[in-house]
Amino acid sequence: xxxxxxxxxxxxxxxxxxxxxxxxxxxxxxxxxxxxxxxxxxxxxxxxxxxxxxxxxxxxxxxxxxxxxxxxxxxxxxxxxxxxxxxxxxxxxxxxxxxxxxxxxxxxxxxxxxxxxxxxxxxxxxxxxxxxxxxxxxxxxxxxxxxxxxxxxxxxxxxxxxxxxxxxxxxxxxxxxxxxxxxxxxxxxxxxxxxxxxxxxxxxxxxxxxxxxxxxxxxxxxxxxxxxxxxxxxxxxxxxxxxxxxxxxxxxxxxxxxxxxxxxxxxxxxxxxxxxxxxxxxxxxxxxxxxxxxxxxxxxxx
Amino acid sequence: xxxxxxxxxxxxxxxxxxxxxxxxxxxxxxxxxxxxxxxxxxxxxxxxxxxxxxxxxxxxxxxxxxxxxxxxxxxxxxxxxxxxxxxxxxxxxxxxxxxxxxxxxxxxxxxxxxxxxxxxxxxxxxxxxxxxxxxxxxxxxxxxxxxxxxxxxxxxxxxxxxxxxxxxxxxxxxxxxxxxxxxxxxxxxxxxxxxxxxxxxxxxxxxxxxxxxxxxxxxxxxxxxxxxxxxxxxxxxxxxxxxxxxxxxxxxxxxxxxxxxxxxxxxxxxxxxxxxxxxxxxxxxxxxxxxxxxxxxxxxxx
Numbered sequence: 001x002x003x004x005x006x007x008x009x010x011x012x013x014x015x016x017x018x019x020x021x022x023x024x025x026x027x028x029x030x031x032x033x034x035x036x037x038x039x040x041x042x043x044x045x046x047x048x049x050x051x052x053x054x055x056x057x058x059x060x061x062x063x064x065x066x067x068x069x070x071x072x073x074x075x076x077x078x079x080x081x082x083x084x085x086x087x088x089x090x091x092x093x094x095x096x097x098x099x100x101x102x103x104x105x106x107x108x109x110x111x112x113x114x115x116x117x118x119x120x121x122x123x124x125x126x127x128x129x130x131x132x133x134x135x136x137x138x139x140x141x142x143x144x145x146x147x148x149x150x151x152x153x154x155x156x157x158x159x160x161x162x163x164x165x166x167x168x169x170x171x172x173x174x175x176x177x178x179x180x181x182x183x184x185x186x187x188x189x190x191x192x193x194x195x196x197x198x199x200x201x202x203x204x205x206x207x208x209x210x211x212x213x214x215x216x217x218x219x220x221x222x223x224x225x226x227x228x229x230x231x232x233x234x235x236x237x238x239x240x241x242x243x244x245x246x247x248x249x250x251x252x253x254x255x256x257x258x259x260x261x262x263x264x265x266x267x268x269x270x271x272x273x274x275x276x277x278x279x280x281x282x283x284x285x286x287x288x289x290x291x292x293x294x295x296x297x298x299x300x301x302x
Numbered sequence: 303x304x305x306x307x308x309x310x311x312x313x314x315x316x317x318x319x320x321x322x323x324x325x326x327x328x329x330x331x332x333x334x335x336x337x338x339x340x341x342x343x344x345x346x347x348x349x350x351x352x353x354x355x356x357x358x359x360x361x362x363x364x365x366x367x368x369x370x371x372x373x374x375x376x377x378x379x380x381x382x383x384x385x386x387x388x389x390x391x392x393x394x395x396x397x398x399x400x401x402x403x404x405x406x407x408x409x410x411x412x413x414x415x416x417x418x419x420x421x422x423x424x425x426x427x428x429x430x431x432x433x434x435x436x437x438x439x440x441x442x443x444x445x446x447x448x449x450x451x452x453x454x455x456x457x458x459x460x461x462x463x464x465x466x467x468x469x470x471x472x473x474x475x476x477x478x479x480x481x482x483x484x485x486x487x488x489x490x491x492x493x494x495x496x497x498x499x500x501x502x503x504x505x506x507x508x509x510x511x512x513x514x515x516x517x518x519x520x521x522x523x524x525x526x527x528x529x530x531x532x533x534x535x536x537x538x539x540x541x542x543x544x545x546x547x548x549x550x551x552x553x554x555x556x557x558x559x560x561x562x563x564x565x566x567x568x569x570x571x572x573x574x575x576x577x578x579x580x581x582x583x584x585x586x587x588x589x590x591x592x593x594x595x596x597x598x599x600x601x602x603x604x
Contacts, residue, residue: 014382025353039341043317043341043342064410065404066378071366076367077315077316080315102404105399106400107366108367246517
């Protein structure tokens with residue numbers, strides 16, 4: 001899979017029989033970026049057939065235990081598996097102190113380069129794999145942020161129609177243009193920009209825990225996939241806002257306003273045995289909605 | 303189940319597809335005592351149909367991450383489930399600082415009375431349920447201890463044969479003796495001690511991670527169940543000792559020397575797809591051996 005999403009845990013607050021605590025793997029070529037790392041993430045990675053050694057970065061949305069208590073065990077397992085490559089762990093202020101104390105208590109230090117970054121919303125990083133990650137503010141009961149992942153720039157594609165109109169047939173001249181060099185056709189210089197075009201880049205947006213929030217809509221503008229807090233149905237809207245969460249309807253409205261292509265309902269309360277009531281109300285507002293479930297795989301570029 | 307054991311996680315160091323990280327539930331009447339709490343304990347409790355609200359105490363053998371990183375999430379879930387009853391968490395020095403930092407980072411404090419006790423080997427407690435718990439020293443790579451659990455004193459049972467020899471048939475006289483009162487039979491005073499006898503108390507011993515060690519044999523003397531580190535087979539004895547562990551043969555020899563009735567091989571390395579090689583070598587030295595597996599239930603008093 002060139003690019004895709006594997007859901008490792010999809011519950012809210014407490015694990016259920018069927019749903020583990022929040023964690024999402026974005027798989028890009030050989031490497032994995034984790035979004036949140038609730039307790040049980042390392043076991044879920046193993047069950048999903050994803051090696052912890054391929055994780056290049058972990059982004060934590062906020063420091064509620066269900067979203068990051070899986071970190072110390074995951075990092076130690078990476079060490080036990082012989083990891084030598086660097087790892088970035090990024091999240092809100094407080095993350096560093098927590099990890100330091102977990103390492104201290106368990107008398108362990110990573111045997112690989114571990115970078116812990118305490119981020120603010122609005123920061124942007126480019127990972128070694130080329131994935132761009134940007135944090136954006138959301139509205140929860142404690143400081144929290146979402147993450148917007150943008151696929152690396154892809155090899156420009158030649159528009160064969162345009163080329164033909166300029167008198168260039170597929171062959172060595174086109175190849176030269178694709179390499180970024182100008183060619184001469186019937187005495188006229190044709191520059192690459194005239195026939196190649198940028199390919200659209202996939203955008204994955206994950207809100208973490210949030211109330212409905214304009215910054216989410218902004219971050220999710222034209223996103224390929226929006227993974228949105230959908231803890232409750234709208235019959236529990238008051239509880240949702242009090243607890244810093246969204247309803248499935250809120251999620252669908254945000255996806256619709258932002259023109260996000262696919263909406264994934266995420267962080268589903270243990271009170272719902274099936275996600276059907278959440279899906280039903282979301283589909284009134286957006287026509288491409290799925291409910292996250294553990295080990296669900298969404299290929300973006302298969 | 304009046305008294306029994308439910309295995310929640312049985313692996314060594316890292317979780318596998320089939321085995322979670324170490325945790326054992328000792329169920330005694332309505333209440334649960336946990337021995338170790340590796341990452342994933344709360345989810346395993348739920349899957350085993352055991353409520354986290356029934357846990358009265360948690361004993362940690364040593365502060366290697368795989369044995370206690372499940373604590374913060376478990377405690378927070380107890381809070382979210384509305385726990386109000388007291389909880390004891392006991393383990394080696396360093397436990398308190400770890401929990402305090404986990405709570406601080408996640409901006410959470412328990413809404414129930416939480417007692418954190420940093421124990422030394424050789425300490426003894428009696429829990430509210432009446433279970434007696436004693437820590438004993440073991441030999442690992444860091445300070446570590448095992449736990450010996452003794453069932454509460456049981457209602458004395460009348461020896462019908464003895465009573466008959468004294469001329470007492472089942473009926474009101476026997477009932478009186480059972481209540482602890484003397485009776486007069488054919489002019490002779492019979493005291494309760496002459497016909498009632500103490501019932502043996504079940505003893506469950508858990509070593510945690512340890513090399514073969516005489517203190518284990520001492521603690522396991524006549525135990526009903528000995529749950530022993532059996533990370534490797536004896537072909538890897540050197541690795542076992544270097545890493546502070548036992549082989550299945552070591553475990554069986556300890557059980558045999560101690561006259562423990564049942565031996566449970568525990569903390570099984572991920573390298574064994576089935577426990578058969580461990581069982582094979584253990585059964586040479588002890589005739590009542592099982593290998594722990596996740597969700598295995600051992601009823602002691604059904």
